[in-house]
Amino acid sequence: GEQSGPPPRRKGNPRLLFMGLRRCGKSSVQKVVFEKLPPAETLYLEATTKIERASMQSFMTFDSAELPTSLPVQSPDYDHASIFTNIGSVIWIIDSQDEYLTSISELLRLAVFLAENYPRINLEVFIHKTDGLSEEYKYDTFREVRQRVQDELTDYGYGDRPVSYYQTSIFDHSIFEAMSKVIMKLLPALPSMETLLTKLCSTCRIQKAYLFDTLSKIYIATDTSPTFLKDYEVCSDYVDVIVDIKQLYGWRDEGKQGDQNSIEESMVSFDKSGDTYIYTREISNNLSLICLMGQGSGPNMRPVLDYNVEILNGALQKVFKV
Amino acid sequence: MERSKRQKQRKVLLMGRSGAGKSSMRSIVFSNYVARDVRRLGATVDVEHSNIRFMGNLMLNLWDCGGQDSFVESYLTNQRSHVFTHVAVLIFVFDVSSKDTASDMLSFASTIRALHEYSPSSRIFVLIHKMDLVPPEEKTAIFQKKSSDIRKACEDEEFLPDQVGFWATSIWDQSLYRAWTQVIYYLVPNASAIENMLSKLADVLDARELMLYERTTCLVVTHISRGSEVKNPFADRFERLSSILKTHKHSMAKHTGTMASEVSFAEMQVKTGSFMFFITRLTENTNLAIVIANDEAAFNCARINVQLAKKEFAHLDIMEKKAKDPQRA
Ligand SMILES: Nc1nc2c(ncn2[C@@H]2O[C@H](COP(=O)(O)OP(=O)(O)OP(=O)(O)O)[C@@H](O)[C@H]2O)c(=O)[nH]1
Ligand SMILES: Nc1nc2c(ncn2[C@@H]2O[C@H](COP(=O)(O)OP(=O)(O)O)[C@@H](O)[C@H]2O)c(=O)[nH]1
Ligand SMILES: [Mg+2]
Numbered sequence: 001g002e003q004s005g006p007p008p009r010r011k012g013n014p015r016l017l018f019m020g021l022r023r024c025g026k027s028s029v030q031k032v033v034f035e036k037l038p039p040a041e042t043l044y045l046e047a048t049t050k051i052e053r054a055s056m057q058s059f060m061t062f063d064s065a066e067l068p069t070s071l072p073v074q075s076p077d078y079d080h081a082s083i084f085t086n087i088g089s090v091i092w093i094i095d096s097q098d099e100y101l102t103s104i105s106e107l108l109r110l111a112v113f114l115a116e117n118y119p120r121i122n123l124e125v126f127i128h129k130t131d132g133l134s135e136e137y138k139y140d141t142f143r144e145v146r147q148r149v150q151d152e153l154t155d156y157g158y159g160d161r162p163v164s165y166y167q168t169s170i171f172d173h174s175i176f177e178a179m180s181k182v183i184m185k186l187l188p189a190l191p192s193m194e195t196l197l198t199k200l201c202s203t204c205r206i207q208k209a210y211l212f213d214t215l216s217k218i219y220i221a222t223d224t225s226p227t228f229l230k231d232y233e234v235c236s237d238y239v240d241v242i243v244d245i246k247q248l249y250g251w252r253d254e255g256k257q258g259d260q261n262s263i264e265e266s267m268v269s270f271d272k273s274g275d276t277y278i279y280t281r282e283i284s285n286n287l288s289l290i291c292l293m294g295q296g297s298g299p300n301m302r303p304v305l306d307y308n309v310e311i312l313n314g315a316l317q318k319v320f321k322v
Numbered sequence: 323m324e325r326s327k328r329q330k331q332r333k334v335l336l337m338g339r340s341g342a343g344k345s346s347m348r349s350i351v352f353s354n355y356v357a358r359d360v361r362r363l364g365a366t367v368d369v370e371h372s373n374i375r376f377m378g379n380l381m382l383n384l385w386d387c388g389g390q391d392s393f394v395e396s397y398l399t400n401q402r403s404h405v406f407t408h409v410a411v412l413i414f415v416f417d418v419s420s421k422d423t424a425s426d427m428l429s430f431a432s433t434i435r436a437l438h439e440y441s442p443s444s445r446i447f448v449l450i451h452k453m454d455l456v457p458p459e460e461k462t463a464i465f466q467k468k469s470s471d472i473r474k475a476c477e478d479e480e481f482l483p484d485q486v487g488f489w490a491t492s493i494w495d496q497s498l499y500r501a502w503t504q505v506i507y508y509l510v511p512n513a514s515a516i517e518n519m520l521s522k523l524a525d526v527l528d529a530r531e532l533m534l535y536e537r538t539t540c541l542v543v544t545h546i547s548r549g550s551e552v553k554n555p556f557a558d559r560f561e562r563l564s565s566i567l568k569t570h571k572h573s574m575a576k577h578t579g580t581m582a583s584e585v586s587f588a589e590m591q592v593k594t595g596s597f598m599f600f601i602t603r604l605t606e607n608t609n610l611a612i613v614i615a616n617d618e619a620a621f622n623c624a625r626i627n628v629q630l631a632k633k634e635f636a637h638l639d640i641m642e643k644k645a646k647d648p649q650r651a
Binding site: 051098202230231233234237238240241242245246247248250251252253264265266267269270 | 328530531550554556557559562566567569570573574575577578585587588589590591592593594595596597599613
């Protein structure tokens with residue numbers, strides 16, 4: 001979606017800016033994540049010549065914009081404040097299937113520019129189009145890019161600037177996981193949510209717990225245990241199942257606004273024993289708790305789980321004042 | 323051996339020109355491939371057979387017939403009786419993007435001529451395939467044009483109009499499942515008996531909808547809708563459900579590092595403010611998906627009643643077998 005006039009200013013929403021060389025995948029990422037464009041259809045995208053904005057209204061509003069490569073935003077006579085003020089994160093996309101040295105030197109220029117002018121903006125680097133690459137090549141590219149950027153930033157005297165790196169592709173879940181991590185950093189309530197989730201996990205033998213924005217499939221918090229793409233994948237897929245089933249059989253409710261008493265809950269077990277399963281519980285419109293239950297959390301754990309989720313629910317309602 | 327003899331073997335021919343998409347379809351529906359995996363498939367050499375068991379007593383005997391001209395030539399000549407006798411269903415696949423429509427039609431005509439000779443009472447399912455390649459606004463017109471051309475060819479070969487059906491399909495959406503569900507529904511020998519029992523069960527549970535589906539393929543064998551669910555605006559919900567559940571199976575398989583064919587879950591439930599949806603195992607090869615009103619007591623009741631019904635459904639297979647035995651003797 002293109003917009004005219006200045007973007008609406010809502011305090012506290014995550015605001016992102018996508019940058020990178022031409023054809024690196026900026027439009028694709030923005031459209032796949034925020035406009036739900038099927039990845040295969042990005043083949044037909046035309047080159048971006050103007051600033052393209054996208055916005056997604058879900059549990060929270062996500063705002064993003066894509067800068068065309070031709071825009072000389074770093075030149076002294078360009079009004080860069082009109083672009084960078086209020087931005088939370090700049091995402092630099094590198095096409096890993098292409099020659100990427102030019103992209104790295106552009107990235108360095110940007111990193112220095114941001115460090116000098118907008119030190120509070122997070123710089124995130126997506127090493128993109130990793131689909132179809134061998135594991136080994138993927139890993140080597142990732143290491144090489146990170147090493148070069150860090151070395152040169154140190155030479156410029158900005159070695160302490162935090163820059164984060166992600167391997168992404170629009171053809172799998174990696175782009176959504178990376179976006180989740182980028183967005184989480186912009187949420188002020190993150191530490192309290194993390195604490196709540198970590199506590200829930202230890203009380204109820206949960207392997208991994210996420211707070212999902214169900215529409216965007218971005219998770220806005222998780223417990224502090226290590227994250228694995230494969231855990232995110234299975235949870236994200238299961239959210240799709242629930243959303244689809246709710247659509248197919250919730251047709252009577254259309255038009256009716258969120259019933260306060262409705263407890264929306266779902267679970268699926270992975271095996272016949274019912275010992276490992278995914279449990280989901282809706283916290284509010286478009287916000288769900290999703291738990292991957294580990295060994296020993298079988299059916300008799302359910303009352304404990306229900307009780308603790310209820311407490312968590314109350315606490316989260318306070319965090320968000322929903 | 324005894325058991326397999328009692329099963330009702332139904333021969334299904336899958337034919338069409340080379341590259342039409344036959345093996346792609348078969349791999350997705352029956353062998354747990356996902357759509358993007360089919361690029362790995364090579365052209366089929368001669369005939370590939372697969373047997374799939376449905377509902378205890380239906381054995382689907384699928385012949386995926388390689389479509390290169392030399393193979394087709396041989397099906398029509400020296401293998402003619404071998405290929406075309408005892409056919410229950412012919413599924414003929416047309417590639418909608420094919421440039422050589424004249425040859426496609428010729429090949430179709432000679433195939434159904436042979437079919438009419440050896441299995442005159444068989445059914446023909448015509449799939450107009452790769453519809454994802456047609457721009458949305460042209461889909462209906464192109465499908466209708468193709469169908470009516472093909473229908474004429476069928477009439478020329480003396481097939482009655484109700485022996486032939488047409489489906490628009492693509493491996494990239496649930497349309498694939500719509501067509502195959504119809505094939506299965508047509509082939510299940512005891513469909514009406516199953517429907518009767520399901521319908522009784524639905525009354526007992528006061529369910530809005532029941533769907534019986536086969537576990538490997540996720541194809542819906544039959545379904546019952548009651549009350550206002552009859553007016554559900556999503557007429558395509560059954561094939562969508564097949565597609566959703568199939569995708570979900572792949573997802574669980576990937577996570578657990580097992581084969582999709584081995585994934586099985588004990589139960590799935592979705593409870594919302596207005597309805598409850600749950601899936602549970604019914605027989606060896608089938609699961610039952612149930613939609614009831616949002617009511618915890620009714621839900622618990624329903625679970626128990628489904629448990630009780632399991633025996634009867636298992637029994638149904640045996641009954642069918644017994645009923646048929648005297649005729650065989
Ligand atoms: N766009 C599109 N491509 C498809 C579809 N179905 C199959 N294909 C492609 O069509 C090509 C041929 O598919 P196959 O399934 O091997 O064709 P076949 O009919 O079995 O061919 P033979 O075995 O030689 O008779 C593959 O490259 C598939 O990726 C579809 O629905 N849409
Ligand atoms: N293989 C692969 N191709 C991608 C990916 N993301 C984008 N592309 C392709 O890269 C090309 C350029 O993308 P586009 O978004 O227009 O780039 P932009 O100029 O940076 O906006 C398109 O053909 C996309 O389909 C990805 O993750 N993997
Ligand atoms: Mg083939």
